[in-house]
Amino acid sequence: MKLLNLRNKLKKEFELNGIEVSDADFIVAGCLGVNRTELTLIDEIDKKTETQILKLVNQRLNHKPVDILFKQTYFYGLKFKVNKHVLTPRQDSETVVEQAINIVKQNNLTSVLDLCCGSGCLAITIAKNTNAKVTASDISFKALKVAKENSVFNKVGVKFIKSNLFNNIKDKFNLIISNPPYIETNTLATLDQEVQKYDPALALDGGEDGLDFYRKIETEADNFLTEDGYLVLEIGFNQKTAVKKIFKNWTFVDCIKDLNKKDRAIIFRR
Ligand code: GLN
Numbered sequence: 380m381k382l383l384n385l386r387n388k389l390k391k392e393f394e395l396n397g398i399e400v401s402d403a404d405f406i407v408a409g410c411l412g413v414n415r416t417e418l419t420l421i422d423e424i425d426k427k428t429e430t431q432i433l434k435l436v437n438q439r440l441n442h443k444p445v446d447i448l449f450k451q452t453y454f455y456g457l458k459f460k461v462n463k464h465v466l467t468p469r470q471d472s473e474t475v476v477e478q479a480i481n482i483v484k485q486n487n488l489t490s491v492l493d494l495c496c497g498s499g500c501l502a503i504t505i506a507k508n509t510n511a512k513v514t515a516s517d518i519s520f521k522a523l524k525v526a527k528e529n530s531v532f533n534k535v536g537v538k539f540i541k542s543n544l545f546n547n548i549k550d551k552f553n554l555i556i557s558n559p560p561y562i563e564t565n566t567l568a569t570l571d572q573e574v575q576k577y578d579p580a581l582a583l584d585g586g587e588d589g590l591d592f593y594r595k596i597e598t599e600a601d602n603f604l605t606e607d608g609y610l611v612l613e614i615g616f617n618q619k620t621a622v623k624k625i626f627k628n629w630t631f632v633d634c635i636k637d638l639n640k641k642d643r644a645i646i647f648r649r
Contacts, residue, residue: 383419
């Protein structure tokens with residue numbers, strides 16, 4: 380079959396079904412093992428390749444995200460394995476990790492803890508871009524398995540601890556970073572099918588008002604931070620005021636917007 384005809388057919392089908400049209404070329408390119416910009420160089424594809432493409436296209440039409448189809452994604456220029464046991468790294472979180480990297484570098488910080496690490500994208504990105512010793516924890520054994528694989532793949536030494544927040548954490552750190560679950564329980568059912576089906580609810584559900592984890596972190600973080608330690612947290616776009624209120628006994632440093640101009644990273648000091 381002519382590749383151009385197939386691509387056009389798929390794009391129409393995706394548009395009709397309300398699926399991101401550019402995903403069609405992502406899938407085709409992924410199956411052919413080429414860059415999307417190289418697709419125009421290919422004229423014909425064989426039946427076997429077409430069947431393989433259509434199989435993935437069907438899964439995408441059933442709302443399986445492209446990252447999960449190919450079991451990988453990119454975050455801050457690094458490649459990460461993903462599956463349904465971890466929250467797929469979001470571009471929004473690059474703003475959060477960037478803040479942490481800047482703070483670590485500017486202050487020569489030597490130890491960082493990532494709570495609720497999921498795929499490990501925050502911890503591994505910090506380890507790759509700074510000289511700090513990084514520890515990462517998560518309550519989910521299956522998530523930690525993915526995070527460990529990602530640290531090996533990205534060739535960084537991160538210490539992993541299975542822990543419900545601070546339960547199994549012993550040391551003190553210069554900086555604690557976390558992208559905790561922060562979606563209100565009632566909102567979960569309104570999220571995209573892609574998120575509902577393929578991101579773990581455990582990584583999203585922040586309780587009735589979405590703020591459970593900020594309250595828990597606020598209560599305990601003090602015991603796990605060195606004097607003058609930093610706390611860098613990802614928040615939902617509408618949570619700045621509420622989170623500042625929870626951390627009223629802390630020194631507010633800054634709240635940084637993501638690329639969509641939404642409040643995303645909030646920074647406190649003891
Ligand atoms: N930003 C994620 C989403 O929109 C939520 C991440 C979280 O709860 N920590 O799906």
